[in-house]
Amino acid sequence: MKPTMTHNMPKPPRRDWTVLAMLAMVAVLVVASFASLPLKWREFFTLEAVNSTLELLAGFAPPDLSAPFLIKTGWAAVETMAMSALGTLLAVAAGLAFSLSASGRFGRTARALMRGLLNVLRSIPELVWASILLIACGLGPFGGTLALAAHTAGVLGRLFADSLENAAPLPEQSLRTNGASASAAFFYATLPQTLPQMLSYTLYRWENNIRAAAILGVVGAGGLGQMLKYHLSLFQMQQAATVIIAMLLLVALVDGISYALRRALTR
Template sequence: MTPHSPSLPPPPPRSPGKILLLAALVALVVASFASLPLQWSAFFAPEALDSAAEFLDGFSPPDTAPAFLDKTFGALWETLAMSLMGTLLAVAGGLALALPASGRMGGALRGAVRALLNVLRSIPELVWASLLLVAAGLGPFAGTLALAAHTTGVLGRLFADALENVEPLPEQTLRTNGAAPLAAFLYATLPQALPQMLSYALYRWENNIRAAAVLGVVGAGGLGQMLKYHLSLFQMQSAATVVIAMLLLVALVDAASYALRRALTR
């Protein structure tokens, strides 16, 4: 007599809340398409395609004059430095705010700091740059501060969530055996969250490269400022060189960040 195979348990019933949430998302997507004046026929009209082709034809060939390439390389380095310094300042500020935001210093302080992080990351980099240009003047300093302010809000929230999600038992064990709170945090909790926090920081550096290129449009220096200048004068070939420099910079930073993340996860 062959034994009967154990029957599989019945699937759990679907929660009405999940079904309502899914229905609300579908309704939101449908309403978005219905409310936006999406003129697909005008977008793909022959006249529009001819105008776009004529506009793009003005970008070729890119400006390869040695003097202009030197100027472009200087702006590229300025954009890279803005993104790197802005990210480093945000890592320091985000880590400092993540400690109270993770509830390690009391519930009341946790709510206040998380509200501050919400404000910092809710204001886009362009708005921060416009505000800081008044105080710091034109140039990369205002752009660096704008990137640091917005990214501090993002990384502070991500770092706080990473600290809250670590296993608390190792730190509790160290503190039970007489270790100081700071030492227990540094030796037990922080090493668990550090790989994830480093991954978040590298990912935000990638984003800040793109943001730093855009911030130049409002006068914050770098490749974005060069791009705005040449486009405003309809110097399309020079603008094409700046766009190519942006693409190369983003590709190089993406590759470097990917390699660093792979090295950290091994």
């Protein structure tokens, strides 16, 4: 008789009930949200509501394509683009400075304090920052640019800090062991690992800041948003349609530039 061989079958892994409990809580929150909000779906799809919507949309046609107004809209688009670009650059500089402490390179206490500051910066929306800064800076694009920089610095600082924490520590440790200074080891070992990810985050936030800059004009921060608020308040729908089209074209332009830059970086 041949000896029988017994194979030890691996035990199936224990079912993780934590994920299922979290999914159930999310489902309960979604159902509670629909139940608590006074959503009037029937009134939204009535014939009167549809006619009112069509009448409003008809007022936007045709957009104002006169040369003086197109020139005015073009300058406003340039102002919106400049606000977003400068606000993003300021945020990148601040985010890099903040991320060093937030990644724990100067101790746990400095990490906790800096992450608390970053939480405050990114928790306050751009519109609230603009409302605060416009009081100090006055109406115009300067306050809007600072508002974009303040909010985006909180976002990028957190993302940059997470990138630095997730970087492989061995290259920097090897340089330090061979006698390199802490700053040299950081710039030659850790930063090159995280730089492509940081650039990707920066480009993504620049796309978001284009949209935010257009909205900040509603509170008097200049650019296309201020033009849109002005013409809508006077019920000049054709001029407002031109401004909206300029916003869409500007966002599409920035998306294209960002896509081209990302492809160039990956190559």
